Amino acid sequence: MSQLERPFPTSPFIGRVEELAEITSRLNDPECRLLTIAGPGGIGKTRLAAQACMQLADAFPDGVYFIPLQPLNHIDFLTPTLVEALGMCCFTTEDPRIQLFGHLKKKRALLVLDNFEHLMDGASFLSDILMESETVKLLVTSREVLNLQEEWIFLVEGLKVPESLDVEGIEEYSAVRLFDEVARRVQPGFSLAQNLECVVHICQYLQGMPLAVEIAAAWLKTLPCRILAQEIRSDLNLLVSTKRDVPERHRSMRAVFEHSWRQLTEPEKDIFSRLSVFQGSFEYEAAQKVAGADLFSLQAFTDKSLLRVSGSGRYIIHELLRQYLVEKLCDQCGTYNPVRDLHCDYFAEFMLRQERRLKGSEQKSALAEIDAELDNLRHAWSWAVEQEKRDMLGKLIEGLFLYYQMRSLVREGLELFRKAIHRLEGVKDSLLADFYIYTAWFEAIAGWRAPWHPIQGK
Structure with missing residues (x-):
């Protein structure tokens, strides 16, 4: 076998400059002997590892070996697969693992193990390789981290996306x-x-x-x-x-999502599908109250690259995965509406607390907390309007009115309140009167009157 065994991609490699620099830097660090490139399916882990192989070839005089593990269906095939990839000939009756360790003993080589997530029961075998072969390094791609003491983790996210159409380049x-x-x-x-x-x-x-x-x-x-x-x-x-x-x-x-879904236990599936009701991102307390999640389940989802933790400590589900999870939640008979009710109730209570803070000395921090939860508040509001949950709307209305006023989000506030009036105008009560008043205020601040005037004649 040649000194360098790696895949040769046939299409251009785009972006990932910073990621490649970080990966090569870590693998050139003597302290890092096992690096896991972790991320959800479809995020580009294999391609990133293949590109890293090409850049690291000169750093490993005994070879860089790219070893696909996707075809393996049991950990018993790990050793034979590595033996074959390294071009070894095992003719003796000695344990192939021992022969493998002996072959790698003095090698300055990089073994790239691609798609390890379905072989987690064999993760300790990687520790054995590192213990027996002091100069070998391992680069692993996996949807799930290995949770080994020797492991360094590199989390892969999506390619760079412009935040708006106004950015340069x-x-x-x-x-x-x-x-x-x-x-x-x-x-x-x-x-x-x-x-x-x-x-x-x-x-x-x-x-x-x-x-x-x-x-x-x-x-x-x-x-x-x-x-x-x-x-x-x-x-x-x-x-x-x-x-x-x-x-x-x-x-x-x-x-891609079905593969990850099958790796979850039934309780994990139940909790994870419930997390789909959140929009944008969410905090631990909300996940606990709405979806019944605990720290161990959130850690499991994070380890499997199903959840991402932002710099501020909030949890994020990829939007496509969330769309898939909504389908799973709807498949559970009689579950979707109650979970949406829990979500709506949680954020109605949240907004009620923020309303009091918006009227006092904590206005600045209250606005920041509402900013972080705005997607969830919009989602809760839409559900309350659709289901005509007047008690929830009563908790949301004044706080949202103050927020939209203070953030100068007049048009959004106007549209939200108008839709609520359309839905609720059949019942004349004080809540509907508040909607009329706040809508009229938004129209006045906007400096124009729309073709439809909810306040007119009321």
């Missing part, structure tokens, strides 16, 4: 570049400049997940970019690849 963001590269392959006349707004919206919704971006862009041979941007938000089944050379596990985003 928007065409250079890696998610946009990937979409454009695939789009021009399937539609030679594709113009990024003419479709930039739609492309950015698609990349934002997909949160830069490379597999999802590639599958979405391939649809341009069938759908205009504008229609694709609309359809992709409502139909997870659209994200299916027809490429013949794509592995089965990456043929669709649903297949």
